[in-house]
Amino acid sequence: MAPTRTNTPTLKTITIVASALFLSACGEKAAPPAPPPAPVAVITVQPTSAPMSFEMVGETAGYRDVEVRSRVNGILLKRTYIEGQSVSAGQVLFEIDPEPYKAALDQAKGGLSIEIAKLEKARADRDRIIPLFKENAVSRKDYDDAMSAHAAAVASHQAAEAKVREAQLNLGYTKVVAPISGMTSTVAQSEGSLVSTAGDSGKLTTISQLDPLYVTFSYSEEDRQRMESLEKSKKITLNDQRNLKARIQLADGSFYEETGKLDFSDNRVDPKTGTIRARAIFSNPKAQLLPGQFVRLHLDFGKANNAILIPERAIVQSQADKLVMTVDKDNKVSPRTVKVGRTQSDGMVRVESGLQQGDIVIVEGIMKAKPGSTVKPVQANASQASQVQATK
Known part of the structure; x- marks a missing residue:
């Protein structure tokens, strides 16, 4: 009787194949789920009539800055005042031998x-x-x-x-008196020095009249031309240029309590810088402001008619162009090239071209809003803006 053949090799082969298939299935990774649309804060463009308050960088200057000089030659014997303090007109400051x-x-x-x-x-x-x-x-x-x-x-x-x-x-003249009332600066010559009427040796100190006080600044020729063009086209209404109100923002962010006005604007352009010099004047009864301070000057020029205003932070610089990210009806991001004017003191920018009524502009979460991507727009009120910030 012939021996019976076993199925052991067949079972072994099946086991190996099954194990290979099992290990192969375990080695595959499941595809990750698509990320949800990124939330972004948006505003809907609506033309409006808005005040135009522009911010300039200015420097304070005394109403009058007078050099106190010796009118005779001689040895400086005595200084009769304290440096940096206020003096009155006619007060004796120095005595010469x-x-x-x-x-x-x-x-x-x-x-x-x-x-x-x-x-x-x-x-x-x-x-x-x-x-x-x-x-x-x-x-x-x-x-x-x-x-x-x-x-x-x-x-x-x-x-x-x-x-x-x-x-x-x-x-x-051996008694040198203050020509005006004001604040004195440092002494240029010490006691015992030989002073003369010629050259720098005759300069003794400087007195600055601090009340009122000037704030000098410059604006570009381009800004002037743009303002004139917008006024002619009735897009803006300018206030009386002889009574433009001005405010000062100090280094700590606070505003100076006194309101000033535009005092002077030059009738020529500086050919070296292409800018026009101007000046505002402020009351300074408590001498809170000193000459030489750099401040931010806010000028109330008038109002914009049917203006499209967006926050400055919504603008993206792309080489020579300025872009804003808009959201279409399918919540897809689309970049838009815009032309903008000067930034206002409240952080808003007037868009001169590139946007129209009803456009939806992203103002927060721009880094997540890639062109062509889908986003989740929320109106940029206080609570929703904080929600967007929390997801960054």
């Missing part, structure tokens, strides 16, 4: 006394000779000599008086 000028005054007075004596003699000679000349008791030459001597004595007397006045002035 007066002794040489006292001597010069005494000398001038002595010369005047001599000329007075000469004048009195010449006058007496003239008074004696006039009646004698009328009686033909003296010659015409003697008469003319007496009259000439008297005239010369009068002139010499006047010159001597002038020298006395000059010496008195120079002696008075």
Whole structure:
């Protein structure tokens, strides 16, 4: 009887194949689910009438900045005020050695006394000779000599008086007084220095009148032309240029309590910078502002008519173009090239072209809004904006 054949090799083969299939199935990764649309904060464009308040960088300057200089030469003996404090007009600030000028005054007075004596003699000679000349008791030459001597004595007397006045002035100039009321700066010359009327050695200090106070700034020729063009097209309404209101924002972000106004705008363009100089004036009764401070100046130019305003943060710079990300009806992101004006002081930008009423613009979550991607738009109110920020 022939031996029975077993199925062991067949079962072994099946087991190997099954194990391979099982291991192969375990090695495959399931495809990840598609990410949900990213939430973004959006605004719907609506034309509106809005105030135009532009922000400029300005520098404060004293209403009057006067250099206090020596008007005579000499040794600086004394300073009579404290640097950095306010002084009044006419207050003595410095004293220069007066002794040489006292001597010069005494000398001038002595010369005047001599000329007075000469004048009195010449006058007496003239008074004696006039009646004698009328009686033909003296010659015409003697008469003319007496009259000439008297005239010369009068002139010499006047010159001597002038020298006395000059010496008195120079002696008075040894006390250097404040020409205006204001705040003093540092002393340029110390006691014991030789000061003179020429060059930098004659400069002693500077006084700045702080009330009122100027804020100087510049704006571009392009800005001026754009404003004029928009006004002609009735897109904006400008306030009276002679009474433009201005406010100052300080370095800590707070606003100065006083409101100022535009005081001056130059009638020419600086050819080196292409800008126009301008100035605003502010009351500064408490001397809270000092010359040389850099501040942010907010000017209220007027209002924009039917303007499209969007937050500055919604604008993306792409090489030479400015873009905004819009959302279409299918919630897909579409970039839009826009032309914008100057940023206002409230952070809003006026869009001159590229957007129209009803467009939906992304203002938060722009980094997640890639062109062509689908997003979840939410209106940019306070709660929804915070929701978008939380998902970043």
